[in-house]
Amino acid sequence: MRIKDNEKQERIKDAMISLILKEGINGASVAKIAKQAGVSPATIYVYYENKEEMLAEVFNEYARKPVSYLGGMLYPSMSGSELIECLIKGAYSYALENEKEFSFVDQCYSCPTLQESVKENDCYNEVFDVIHDFQKRRIIRSYSDPSIIAVLFAPVKFIAMNRNSYADPQAELDELIKMLQDMLLY
Amino acid sequence: MRIKDNEKQERIKDAMISLILKEGINGASVAKIAKQAGVSPATIYVYYENKEEMLAEVFNEYARKPVSYLGGMLYPSMSGSELIECLIKGAYSYALENEKEFSFVDQCYSCPTLQESVKENDCYNEVFDVIHDFQKRRIIRSYSDPSIIAVLFAPVKFIAMNRNSYADPQAELDELIKMLQDMLLY
Amino acid sequence: MRIKDNEKQERIKDAMISLILKEGINGASVAKIAKQAGVSPATIYVYYENKEEMLAEVFNEYARKPVSYLGGMLYPSMSGSELIECLIKGAYSYALENEKEFSFVDQCYSCPTLQESVKENDCYNEVFDVIHDFQKRRIIRSYSDPSIIAVLFAPVKFIAMNRNSYADPQAELDELIKMLQDMLLY
């Protein structure tokens, strides 16, 4: 028998994400995905039960990626200012560098039929290991986790997505970092 | 007979956004919208050139609604604290009370083929008339408009959308208000 | 609006039945039916919810036909012998003259997913109005209805379907009539 081709599955995922970026979840038909991945439409059903499950599976995978990316950049010897700067800049540069995955995940979060398959809050555990440590050491104020997620990540995401409307996105980002340092540090 | 026509168009819009809430942009086919609105599919083409235009038109209409809703709640004699509390609570309660429109607009913002039709920043003019006034009176710190939008509205939207994951969403909201008052007021 | 075209629905039914006769339920795809009926596959879904329902609906219609055909040939002044001869010959000639419908109905009866949609026994009411009358008048022996259906119609159906294997099908039929007259008449 032929051996399952992981590279093939990777091509399918890539094709799906890049099509969704260009044409939305609507526009990413199984046929188009297959064509772009260089496989037969039927092959996709070897790897995934159906389209819905394919979306959900890839959504889950990529929804967890940005936070592990961030997690890898942090270390305990940072100052509080550095921590916040690092989180915001990291989130921003992840969004820029991984535009496709980022937009894909964003569309998934806003799609009612997919919302159930990922709980946005569950993804941040890795980062909160560090933040909780900073809170115990009285460097970061002891706000609740959801509030911290909300003010740390929602604004930077907003700025990343609207960066084309701004004269100087980098300046906006720097300002945001200051605002959050003020807000979150003792 | 003008009234009857408008009512029919209203039913079409309602059907569309309520279907999109339940089943996503994917699930809202012209046929389903027509059925739910109690009209013939052909009738929809009396009011809109095609589906794409219908989405864009309704998107534009509803994207502006929440800010005028907010605008109507503000008045110059408020204190700074009151202003921020009012904006956050207003945004939150708008999201709850208008769940359908809210989800519809959210999905539209994240859909690449619709993004072009509304610039998110354009919608906030009404609110910024008030905020700028408060900034001139040195009540609200003079951060740039995009930064203010980002920290004011993105977090509350995030909390509204994830409210089902929280034990006490109201407490999260109150905490968020405090954080933003700290951050934005002198 | 265009007016629903009953002739079109008739063509769809005819195409379905004739395809099933030639190629079995398997072979009668919606696309083939549409082509043979001279309509678009999508048109079929204007008239029927889906393929299963189409089969069931047409099955129901045609399962009832042969018995009304028979019912129309009977009258109370017949002798018992004549009644039985008439029923057997009628059933046989219906099978020959309506080969397509007959084979179609037969295949439906034997298909587990369709069996539920028609109860074979329910179809014989019209004929039993007459038979019961003959039983009351002590011309036909008072066996139970199911037994009578079983011995009257199952054998003639069997002979009709296997007629190509017989040297002289007509002779078989005549013999069968005699056997049943012996059996059922006083």
Added chain:
Amino acid sequence: MRIKDNEKQERIKDAMISLILKEGINGASVAKIAKQAGVSPATIYVYYENKEEMLAEVFNEYARKPVSYLGGMLYPSMSGSELIECLIKGAYSYALENEKEFSFVDQCYSCPTLQESVKENDCYNEVFDVIHDFQKRRIIRSYSDPSIIAVLFAPVKFIAMNRNSYADPQAELDELIKMLQDMLLY
């Protein structure tokens, strides 16, 4: 390792007829059969040239089974009444005990593309060895073979298949036996 192979083929046959009972010939896809038999789809093609041939082969095998089952129950010292009772009861209990095979064979008989592969009449040789003997001994009336098949087996098959519609199927069967004894015995 012969035994193991035969067992595998047996599992394939069982899976096929049990799927056909549940879902009809349509529903018994090679993939499903393989899954239910616990083998790979490719394995099926080790044992059979293709699906059509598999159906025909198994059809032939099982179409002959009920009559050998019956044949084994008969012996020359029976009375005529006993012979008929034994045939009817045997046919009925075969249908109940071998529901799957029975439904499978029935569907095959009614499928135009399979009809060619078995001549229903050919199957009864074993039984007719006995019946002819009884006819020579002037116990059973000398009707032609096809007529006898028709009245003996078609009605009992009908009753077996419709047994769920009857209040007391066993009573129907007993009545049928009486009717046929009257008809066929001197």
Added chain:
DNA sequence: GATGAATGAGATTTCATTCAT
């Protein structure tokens, strides 16, 4: 012999849109 991967062909069904009234 046995198999899971792979697929072209085709299945059923839905889509956005237009037609004819």
Added chain:
DNA sequence: TATGAATGAAATCTCATTCAT
């Protein structure tokens, strides 16, 4: 204006079969 009928195009998915090991 309003509509149900009609449809070409395309959607998702399944099929029987073959390939490569």
